[in-house]
Amino acid sequence: MFHPLLVREVERLTDDSVAVTLTVPPELYDTFRHTPGQHLALRRMVAGEEIRRTYSICAPAVPAGAAPVLRVGIRAVDGGEFSTYAVKELAAGDTVEVMPPMGRFRLAPRPGYFAAVVGGSGITPVLSMATTLLEREPAARFCLIRSDRTVASTMFLDEVADLKDRFPDRFQLVTALSREEQQSGLPSGRLDRDRLTALLPALLPVAEIDGWFLCGPLGLVTAAEEALRGLGADRSRIHQEIFHVADGPAAGSAASRVAAPAHAALTATLDGRSGTWPVEKGESLLETVLRSRSDAPYACKGGVCGTCRAFLVSGEVRMDRNFALEPEETEAGYVLACQSHPATPEVELDFDR
Structure with a gap:
């Protein structure tokens, strides 16, 4: 069921992405509580045609009784009617139709050592996971390995930097840029299977990680999963969510x-x-x-x-x-x-x- 929610804020993140914050009325607090990693389905009508798209919640989950914070990250994609509208036209005071949070790519706070490999807008659900986990569970650690084209195209730079400042002993960040050299950190280039196979064991004990969360383009997620399986990670501990898959049946389906x-x-x-x-x-x-x-x-x-x-x-x-x-x-x-x-x-x- 869709509910009309008021847009509280539209924050520019990069040239082609925004963070949209929605206001939840008190009578819908319980309906819109989310588990870190879940997403929202948004709907609008264009020329009499219904357009639905899903966007992950980037805000941390709130305790029971508190007003849920619904903030989603949206990056414009070529030919994307809803994403283009959101990035170029959506403004505070507008109303958007929204379904309650859903999705099984999620991490409820618990003690343990967790890690994520993300690309581009794949940071969105993982930001909610890492923030909620570190804020609520003192016995938890989180390693974030993220891949972006350039610094200018990187979503949620400030939020991730804040996690490093707040939890220096429990949050580890590794950044790879595919089209730009960094002064420090990894050399530029894509994170493919071979590179991840060499990188991951140097960063953390792969087989001992309590949960792996892979999110982003199909190529990166597939490469990360293959690398992890080759390094001995338990299949049940590998969770993935794909963004931006090309249309059409999978080859050989x-x-x-x-x-x-x-x-x-x-x-x-x-x-x-x-x-x-x-x-x-x-x-x-x-x-x-x-x-x-x-x-x-x-x-x-x-x-x-x-x-x-x-x-x-x-x-x-x-x-x-x-x-x-x-x-x-x-x-x-x-x-x-x-x-x-x-x-x-x-x-x-x-x-x-």
Whole structure:
């Protein structure tokens, strides 16, 4: 369910990015409390067409009873209607429609040693994670390895510098710039698999880290995951969120290789109500549900945000691609409705689990 929230502030971070702070009315405090790492789905109408996008919350989580702080980082992307609008036009006093926080890329404060590898705007959810963790848990440490093009393009420079000043013994920062030399720190260049394989063990005990959080472009996240697995990191401790994946099915996806049944029906449960509908040729299961239930959850429709996650009760499906669900979730029976197509004549999904 979307709620209209007032824009309190739009702060310029770089030439192509802003931080947007939203005001939450008291009656919605509980609705909009977030766990560090979660995101918001924002909606606006353009020429009669609904546009939804998800943006991660960069503000730390607040204790129960306090007013939640909703601050999201938005970077303009080529052809991005919502991001361009947010960076160029959105202003304090405007109203934005917002869904409650969601997402499973999160870190609840607890003792331990945690680390993140991020690229570009991938710093946004990790900033919330690191700040909340260090503020609330004295027995926790956090190492942030971030990659950006140049200093001028780096989001949340001041906030990260503040963490270094406040927690010098528990917060470690390593910065790599791909298009600019630094006076100190790593030489310029991309953080690819080979470079990360050499760098990570020199910084911290890879296999002993209690949680790895990878966020940013697909190439960086994939390289970091491969490096970590090669260095002995436990798969269950590696968490990832992809930003900015190109459109189109993943190469070699099952859905592109296997034909769907000639006729299929979908039964779906949403908010306690069930219905059954025929699946039209070529459409995803999310599109099937949306024809009759406009309240079906979704945001990116690209297999990235995970908003449309559903439990596969019966039948089989094929997903075009999956950049949101972790292996444990797919093994447990969860699928992305926006990327799923029927592989059997009858399929049943449950969005409420």
